[in-house]
Amino acid sequence: MQRSNTLDYYNIHAEQFYKSTVNVEFTSTREKFLSKLKKGSYILDFGCGSGRDAKYFLERGYHVDLVDGSVELCKLAAEYTGVKVKNMCFQELAEVDKYEGIWACSSILHLSFDELADVIQKMAVALKDEGIIYTSFKYGMFAGERNGRYFTDMTEERFAAFLSGIKGLELEVEEHWKTSDVRPGRGEEKWLNLILHKRKRLMNYKLNQQM
Numbered sequence: 001m002q003r004s005n006t007l008d009y010y011n012i013h014a015e016q017f018y019k020s021t022v023n024v025e026f027t028s029t030r031e032k033f034l035s036k037l038k039k040g041s042y043i044l045d046f047g048c049g050s051g052r053d054a055k056y057f058l059e060r061g062y063h064v065d066l067v068d069g070s071v072e073l074c075k076l077a078a079e080y081t082g083v084k085v086k087n088m089c090f091q092e093l094a095e096v097d098k099y100e101g102i103w104a105c106s107s108i109l110h111l112s113f114d115e116l117a118d119v120i121q122k123m124a125v126a127l128k129d130e131g132i133i134y135t136s137f138k139y140g141m142f143a144g145e146r147n148g149r150y151f152t153d154m155t156e157e158r159f160a161a162f163l164s165g166i167k168g169l170e171l172e173v174e175e176h177w178k179t180s181d182v183r184p185g186r187g188e189e190k191w192l193n194l195i196l197h198k199r200k201r202l203m204n205y206k207l208n209q210q211m
Contacts, residue, residue, distance in 0.1 A: 005145065005148065005149070005150060006110045006148075006150050007069050007070055009149050010069070010070035010072065011071060011072045011073075014072035014075075014076060015072075015076070017050070017073070018049075018073065018080075021049055021050050021052060022050040022051075026052070026053065026056075026105075029105075029134070029179075029193065030053055030057070032134075032195070033101065033132070033134045033195070034057070034060070036101070036132050036195065037100050037101050038100065039061060039062075040061055040062060040063065041063070041099075041100035041101055042062075042063045042064075042099050042100050042101075043057055043062050043063065043065070043100070043101045043102070043103055044064075044065050044067070044095075044098075044102045044103065044126065045057070045066045045067070046067060046093070046123070047067070047069070047090070047107025048066040048067065048068050048073075048085060049068065049073055049077065050073070050076060050080060051066060051076070051078070051081040051085065052080075053103060053105060054081055054083075054103075055081045057103070058081065058083065065099075066078075066083065066084070067086045067087075067088045067093075068086075068088075069089045069090065070087075071087050074086070090107075090111060090115075090119045091115065091118065091119060091122075093119065093123065094122070095125075096125055096126065097125075097129075098128070099126055099127055099128065100128055100131050101127075101131060101132050101133070102123055102126065102127060102131070102132075102133045103134050104123070104134065104135040104136075105135070105136055106191075107135075108120075108135055109135075109137045109138060109151055109152055109153070109154075110149060110150050110152075111152060112143070112152060113143065116152060117165070117166050120163075120166060120171065121166060121169060123171075124169060124170050124171050124198055129199075130198060130199075130200060131197075131198045132195055132196065132198070133171070133194075133195070133196040133198075134194070134196075135194050135196070136192065136193045136194065137152065137192045137194075138153045138154075138189065138190070138191060138192075139153065139154070139155060139178060139190035139191055139192045140153035140154075140155065140190075141153060141155065141158060159173070159192065170198050170199050171196045171197065172196065172197055172199060173194060173195070173196060174195045174197040176192065176193060176194045176195070177193050178190055178191065178192060178193070179193055
């Protein structure tokens with residue numbers, strides 16, 4: 001139900017959201033993410049919104065798949081980037097060992113804890129070994145509907161506890177940092193930024209040792 005309300009919000013307010021985010025300065029975070037990838041790596045922009053970040057990656061020679069749950073935002077992002085955007089909910093991710101990087105900027109924060117645990121596992125499966133995820137959450141302990149959308153907020157401690165509670169997950173926090181909202185007039189809002197790293201699977205390591 002939370003997902004439906006949130007998608008309704010983005011479909012109704014797509015034009016307004018697009019205009020408020022497409023030109024926001026986000027270079028330093030994008031470059032931090034790209035610095036951990038090889039040139040030309042395959043990236044999934046998971047909840048691409050306006051397409052702002054995907055366009056940045058594409059222009060720098062990276063291969064990018066764009067997906068978003070909002071039909072209206074998919075249309076706007078496709079027009080902005082000039083590439084196809086797949087309309088897909090997070091829970092539908094079914095790729096295996098495909099991406100070196102997943103960019104989930106201000107996107108999976110709209111999932112409840114249970115949904116988030118399932119989606120994080122799907123993201124880990126979609127990543128190649130040693131792949132990375134960038135994601136971000138509003139900073140705090142709130143979980144619920146706010147201004148027409150569902151949010152799960154995170155602190156460093158809350159996210160660490162959440163991640164450790166997912167059995168068999170091959171992801172670990174490589175880096176985290178706090179920032180202020182980059183949109184005009186919203187600098188008092190704080191964000192938790194995270195880089196997650198997928199460990200090389202033990203099975204692969206043992207096979208390599210035997211060869």
